Amino acid sequence: MPVIDLMSGFVVELRRAGLPVSLTENLDAMEAVKVIPIEDREAFKYALGATLVKNSSHWRVFETIFEVYFSLRGSQYNIVDPSEDQADEFWRDEQDDAQLGKGEGKGAGGGGLEALTPEELANMLMRALMQGDQAMMRALARQSVARFAGMEPGRPVGGTYYLYRTLRNLDLDNMLAKLLEANKASTQRESTSLEQRLAKDEYEMRIEQFKKEVEAEIRRRLVADRGAEAMAKTLRKPLPEDVEFMHASREEMQSLKKALFPLTRKLAARLARKRRHGRKGPLDFRNTVRHSLSYGGVPAEPKFKYPRPAKPELMVVADISGSVAAFARFTLMLVYAIQSQFSKVRSFVFIDGIDEVTKHFRATEDIQEAIHKVNTEADVVWVDGHSDYGHAFEVFWERYGKDINPKTTVLLLGDARNNYHASQSWVVKEMRKHARHVYWLNPEPRSYWNTGDSIVGEYGGNTDGVYECRNLRQLEGFVEKLV
Amino acid sequence: MMSSAFTTVAQVRDGLKKINYLADDGIAGVVYLAQRLGKPVLIEGPAGTGKTQLAKSVAELTGARLIRLQCYEGLDESKALYEWNYKKQLLRIQADKKSDSWSEVHDDIFSDEFLLTRPLLEAISAPDPVVLLIDEVDRVEVETEALLLEVLSEYQVSIPELGTITAKQIPMVFLTSNNTRELSEALKRRCLYLHVDYPDMEREKEIVLAKVPDISANLADQSARIVRSIRQLDLKKAPSVSETLDWARTLILLGVDHIDAQQAKETLHVLLKYQTDIAKAAKELSVDE
Ligand SMILES: Nc1ncnc2c1ncn2[C@@H]1O[C@H](COP(=O)(O)OP(=O)(O)OP(=O)(O)O)[C@@H](O)[C@H]1O
Ligand SMILES: [Mg+2]
Numbered sequence: 123m124p125v126i127d128l129m130s131g132f133v134v135e136l137r138r139a140g141l142p143v144s145l146t147e148n149l150d151a152m153e154a155v156k157v158i159p160i161e162d163r164e165a166f167k168y169a170l171g172a173t174l175v176k177n178s179s180h181w182r183v184f185e186t187i188f189e190v191y192f193s194l195r196g197s198q199y200n201i202v203d204p205s206e207d208q209a210d211e212f213w214r215d216e217q218d219d220a221q222l223g224k225g226e227g228k229g230a231g232g233g234g235l236e237a238l239t240p241e242e243l244a245n246m247l248m249r250a251l252m253q254g255d256q257a258m259m260r261a262l263a264r265q266s267v268a269r270f271a272g273m274e275p276g277r278p279v280g281g282t283y284y285l286y287r288t289l290r291n292l293d294l295d296n297m298l299a300k301l302l303e304a305n306k307a308s309t310q311r312e313s314t315s316l317e318q319r320l321a322k323d324e325y326e327m328r329i330e331q332f333k334k335e336v337e338a339e340i341r342r343r344l345v346a347d348r349g350a351e352a353m354a355k356t357l358r359k360p361l362p363e364d365v366e367f368m369h370a371s372r373e374e375m376q377s378l379k380k381a382l383f384p385l386t387r388k389l390a391a392r393l394a395r396k397r398r399h400g401r402k403g404p405l406d407f408r409n410t411v412r413h414s415l416s417y418g419g420v421p422a423e424p425k426f427k428y429p430r431p432a433k434p435e436l437m438v439v440a441d442i443s444g445s446v447a448a449f450a451r452f453t454l455m456l457v458y459a460i461q462s463q464f465s466k467v468r469s470f471v472f473i474d475g476i477d478e479v480t481k482h483f484r485a486t487e488d489i490q491e492a493i494h495k496v497n498t499e500a501d502v503v504w505v506d507g508h509s510d511y512g513h514a515f516e517v518f519w520e521r522y523g524k525d526i527n528p529k530t531t532v533l534l535l536g537d538a539r540n541n542y543h544a545s546q547s548w549v550v551k552e553m554r555k556h557a558r559h560v561y562w563l564n565p566e567p568r569s570y571w572n573t574g575d576s577i578v579g580e581y582g583g584n585t586d587g588v589y590e591c592r593n594l595r596q597l598e599g600f601v602e603k604l605v
Numbered sequence: 606m607m608s609s610a611f612t613t614v615a616q617v618r619d620g621l622k623k624i625n626y627l628a629d630d631g632i633a634g635v636v637y638l639a640q641r642l643g644k645p646v647l648i649e650g651p652a653g654t655g656k657t658q659l660a661k662s663v664a665e666l667t668g669a670r671l672i673r674l675q676c677y678e679g680l681d682e683s684k685a686l687y688e689w690n691y692k693k694q695l696l697r698i699q700a701d702k703k704s705d706s707w708s709e710v711h712d713d714i715f716s717d718e719f720l721l722t723r724p725l726l727e728a729i730s731a732p733d734p735v736v737l738l739i740d741e742v743d744r745v746e747v748e749t750e751a752l753l754l755e756v757l758s759e760y761q762v763s764i765p766e767l768g769t770i771t772a773k774q775i776p777m778v779f780l781t782s783n784n785t786r787e788l789s790e791a792l793k794r795r796c797l798y799l800h801v802d803y804p805d806m807e808r809e810k811e812i813v814l815a816k817v818p819d820i821s822a823n824l825a826d827q828s829a830r831i832v833r834s835i836r837q838l839d840l841k842k843a844p845s846v847s848e849t850l851d852w853a854r855t856l857i858l859l860g861v862d863h864i865d866a867q868q869a870k871e872t873l874h875v876l877l878k879y880q881t882d883i884a885k886a887a888k889e890l891s892v893d894e
Contacts, residue, residue: 144794150644150797154638157642164634165633168635169635314865388786391786488881
């Protein structure tokens with residue numbers, strides 16, 4: 123299929139994944155593929171990306187889809203018969219060397235690659251990793267998939283399963299240790315800890331790269347078997363801003379964290395701008411007259427009053443038990459990243475007991491570190507470490523209730539799954555009486571609210587609003603409104 | 606003078622390398638595409654990763670004149686596009702009070718002679734090849750952004766008193782952004798988008814070799830490796846390429862040829878700006894694992 127024909131399916135998939143590709147951009151992409159040959163793969167990918175992806179946090183999603191749609195393109199990416207593979211040659215060379223060196227016959231079985239034991243293949247891999255031989259690593263990745271993944275056409279098994287099987291056969295888990303060991307043995311003098319550290323980083327990166335090659339090969343074979351469209355569908359992942367806090371995988375957490383920083387920076391800049399240029403007030407008569415003196419009494423430059431609304435004081439009260447912990451963490455990070463927008467921020471975390479954690483954020487500029495302290499040091503377990511909103515709120519009211527005043531905005535964070543304990547929702551009512559605003563942020567989908575042991579309605583009725591905050595997009599939206 | 610038109614991506618990459626700009630396939634691919642399609646490039650990415658330098662280097666490579674519009678908050682049409690030189694106009698009116706009719710004076714004072722050409726107009730009206738760099742575009746207000754968009758869509762400027770000035774050639778345009786604010790969808794749609802991230806270790810090493818005179822291959826390699834390791838930490842602000850370069854220069858001044866943990870620690874402040882980051886990196890680099 124010519125490249126141009128692949129394009130329409132490709133763009134459709136990008137849109138399905140949530141990328142906002144406009145008509146103009148689509149046309150630009152069509153022009154782009156005419157002037158850059160697909161053989162220049164990286165340049166081709168970036169050129170396509172330059173026309174279709176205008177937000178760097180969407181790049182990962184783009185890359186995955188690109189791999190699926192274009193992985194079978196370009197001569198060097200054909201699926202080859204493993205026996206013709208470069209690895210064969212490498213292996214024969216190795217055998218020859220062994221023969222010359224030791225004068226022994228061909229090694230185990232001697233029948234080429236099929237006869238290799240997994241250990242022997244792992245040894246070859248280790249050498250390739252040691253030398254950082256990219257071509258060899260790629261060849262071995264393909265070889266390993268062909269041998270170990272056990273892929274059968276039409277089998278409805280996901281790529282992760284094949285990846286696992288392949289890597290296990292290569293004993294990749296122990297590879298790093300083995301490489302470091304070998305590295306140590308090969309250097310004459312004792313290497314310094316810094317050198318060791320750098321060597322470790324280098325090997326880790328190579329192993330990671332090898333894993334990527336294996337993954338890519340598996341994906342290529344799956345695409346060949348199932349077709350690009352079906353494959354893209356199985357691989358479809360949400361954009362970082364749409365990842366659900368409550369169900370984020372480790373990897374998604376990483377991408378969320380990455381997306382959070384630029385987001386907070388933009389948010390802070392936007393808010394600061396708003397503050398500066400925000401609403402022109404009524405004419406400031408005095409000031410205008412005062413300025414008119416420099417124009418010989420002509421009021422040439424009218425001056426306005428800029429009402430500067432007082433910054434709110436914020437109290438964040440967050441459930442940090444298991445399923446909602448990630449949500450609490452991101453909200454705290456976001457709030458502290460823009461804390462200059464508030465006159466004061468205090469934070470409290472609870473499970474069935476409650477503890478103030480403001481001091482951890484004061485002690486360091488490093489929000490990550492503070493969050494870590496919160497997770498490890500906060501005293502939040504009272505009886506059994508299962509969420510008890512009622513008890514936590516009661517204690518909160520007793521200890522800190524008096525600090526709530528008409529300048530305070532209180533944010534209550536959690537799914538309000540109270541394990542059937544008493545709600546003590548009177549506390550929330552009292553809060554609202556004394557505070558400027560009380561809001562509840564719930565990371566659960568709205569359709570789950572008030573089902574099972576969720577009593578968000580009971581609390582929510584006593585607040586100024588309950589907001590669904592399942593992902594970064596919604597959280598950001600709320601925070602902007604708040605300030 | 607389109608003799609400098611590129612015919613392949615490799616040509617861009619190699620050409621830039623000759624003048625000491627190390628581009629990866631992505632950067633070279635987008636620059637090539639920009640010239641082929643005649644579209645502006647919006648470059649985003651962390652500070653100090655060579656965004657501004659790319660525009661300068663492309664100008665050098667193509668033998669074009671670089672015209673730079675440095676953006677800031679409050680930049681407006683009169684500083685970006687053009688402005689009438691009031692003082693001069695006033696003087697002219699005063700001088701000829703008696704002799705000329707008003708219409709003559711009017712035609713006269715609204716002519717080229719009294720026009721102050723600002724970067725955008727200069728780029729549009731240039732007779733020679735130019736590269737227009739609109740640096741740090743995220744700093745301007747939305748209204749000014751709209752003005753930029755207009756110019757970049759039409760490649761023409763209309764001056765009520767003079768008429769419309771249309772570009773004789775479409776200049777290469779680079780806009781850089783530090784991402785402090787979301788740019789308008791319309792502007793993004795108009796541009797090719799290039800995210801310039803920190804370079805990988807090999808490329809950073811080459812940048813160091815190209816930019817730091819007298820550095821040994823060994824020291825360049827080591828510093829690039831250490832920087833890579835440091836960037837993997839969870840930092841407030843990761844070291845940029847310019848900081849890597851500063852660091853390498855510092856090491857040379859100190860006569861270091863092989864970095865040990867102690868020297869690395871003592872010079873970390875050149876690489877990192879925050880105390881907490883320095884402490885984190887110092888701790889990390891000294892652990893035995
Ligand atoms: N790929 C590269 N090749 C050669 N030099 C580079 C490269 N990348 C960065 N540099 C050097 O790093 C320094 C910083 O680059 P530059 O000022 O262009 O960064 P920037 O991305 O525009 O930063 P900022 O966002 O702060 O404006 C310059 O001295 C530049 O020459
Ligand atoms: Mg710059």
